[in-house]
Amino acid sequence: MKARLIAASVASLVLVGTSSLALAQQTTLRIFTGGQQRPDVMRQIVDEYMKANPNVKVEVEVGGATSEQQQQYLNTVLASRDSSLDVVLIDVIRPAQWAAAKWAEPLDSYLGADKEKVMSQYLPAYREANTVNGSVISLPYFADAQFLYYRKDLLAKHNVQPPKTWDEVKTAAQAVMKGEGNANLRGFETAGAPIEGTVCTYTVPLWGAGGTVTDTNGKLALSADLAKKPFELWGSMKQAGILPPNIAEIPTDRIRQNFQAGNLVFGMTWGYVWNRTQQDTDSLVKDKVGVVPLPGFTADKAATCIGGWQLAVTAFSKNKAEAVKLVRYLSSPEVSKRQAILASHLPVFPDVYKDPEVLKANPWFAEALPVVQTARSRPVTPRYNEVSEVVRTNMNAFLAGTKTEESALTEMRNRLGTILR
């Protein structure tokens, strides 16, 4: 009796062993992306990858809608060295922090001799953004920059040209708003809620005026007269009623929603909005949208924030080799082209901008390449989360009218000064 029992348990152990071996050949990879980065499109793309690689199963985990909400979640996962995520889509501002915290598996050894060749295909800005101290931390998934979205139909109706300066934005918005007489129609929106996107609401006019937050050594370099330009610009636009009274509660995606609902003349926002305005069934502005580079204080000195999302393999992944393969696929020209067509995600390869199919889906991409090439980075520092929080909180408080230009600026300088020592 006993012998039979032992035999049976040995047999079952062997069975369990072989079946787990069979399972081990199938690798499951889990990729994390944000709700605003078109997880549906990523799902389509990884489904194709799974078809070509039957031994790999890819799960897509969708996180919060804003960059800092996603990072809050990732901070807890990665600080506890959790291995549940293999690949993570990270904002262009994060590689420095990820490298410092040792959360990303450096990709140099996986790329091997190919490293130079692979990296040289990308737009220079993304080559740099993904390389920290000579080490490749992540590979770009798609590029991004802020553009000026405008209502082609309304501007034409009121005989206004797409503006090239902030002053022209003001006059154009006022002309259209007055001409339309629609109480729901807002003049201009940019991100104003205390979220990551609001950092760009501050830096774009700052850069346009010739200022900068940090110098080349990463030290605070806000000069007094230039640092207040963004406050003056947005303050005057709020005063004139071009920015809505609730601008301080507008996060990035709300700009798209308002624009898509036909309630906005101008929006300062990112590449993904185009596809949504053209393809979403509830869009009221299909074929009524124009996209041009952002204005500046003078027409020849415009600036924009660089955006875009990068693919990092986490240092705690148990399937790093397979994860790197997936990342290299997702960061290929073919996938870049697919994303451009399916989601108006800006390509990270210069050639894809000229692809006829891509241009057919996104006519404005012809003008977008030089914008992406000259777009600027927010301060690069491992303590970026704190820098971002100081800038966005003060910009938000100013837009809400609870802080004056002086008090917002003083607090920004004091707190940034201690962080960027």
Place this chain on the structure above:
Amino acid sequence: MSTIESTLAPVAPPKARAKPGLSPIDRDERRLGFALLAPAFLLLFGVVVYPIVDLVVTSFQLNNLAQPWMGTPFVGLENYGRAMSDDRFWEATFHTGLYVLVTVPGAVVVGLGLALLANQPFRVKWPVRLGLLLPWALPLVFAGLIFRWFFEYTQGLVNNALLMVGLPAQAWLTDPTLAFIAICIAIVWKTSSFVALVLLAGLQTIPRSLYEAAEIDGAGKLAQFWEITLPMLRPAIVVALIFRTITAIQTFDIPFAMTNGGPGNSTETLAMYIHKTTIDFLDLGYGSALAVLMFIVSAILTAGYLRYTRRDPSARGH
């Protein structure tokens, strides 16, 4: 806690001291008692004692995950010193104090009203009871999101109502005072149902005979409320106050969902600042010190309430 005490009582009677003359059966019983207690003790140690000790230890360290090359050196009271000179800590503490001052009495007053309503001899009791339970069962962050939509500038119900009666729309969530009011309304709505449940339980222990006697003595409804209901309800009110105060000190979810601390950081609470410091900025050392400070404040306030209940001769009511 009470379950532990009650299991402790039968297995370890007070006289069961480690006496040499303990019979083998008694010794066995003792061993069994400890064995039965061990899981609960280990669990409590794992989820309460260990984290608190770890928190206190971390609060004396420089421990910043964004700068791992700095290591985790012991820095003594530096993090606490930093808190004392950190304006934002004091602002957050001040906001938290305001939330406590407004929402604790607010929830008790509203909760008392709800409890009295639910205690009425309605023939159909379930609608009122359900109304009491629903806000309580709803996760805090959902309540925050719901109220954020209520107070939203263009699509919100509140502004819609204001416009309908001819008043101007208000920027509820981007004006510091209005945002504070909106958040307090949401918190009171969310938490008064818990208070009401506690008070309802208290109300049902008050003997009917007291009211009958009062009626015979000619006391009106109002006099009955002041002279019978409120004094008899005092222990329940204190319990509700303790729980509500502790949760109010920890206020996080509702302002986080409604304003994320904005505009600026004018609605940021201490718990939100701790969250931001540790989860956003990954500054575990400083965040832990802030958490210890918050813990001390909660402990002092709770001790105050407990002293008050002990002094209270509530036996008078029984």
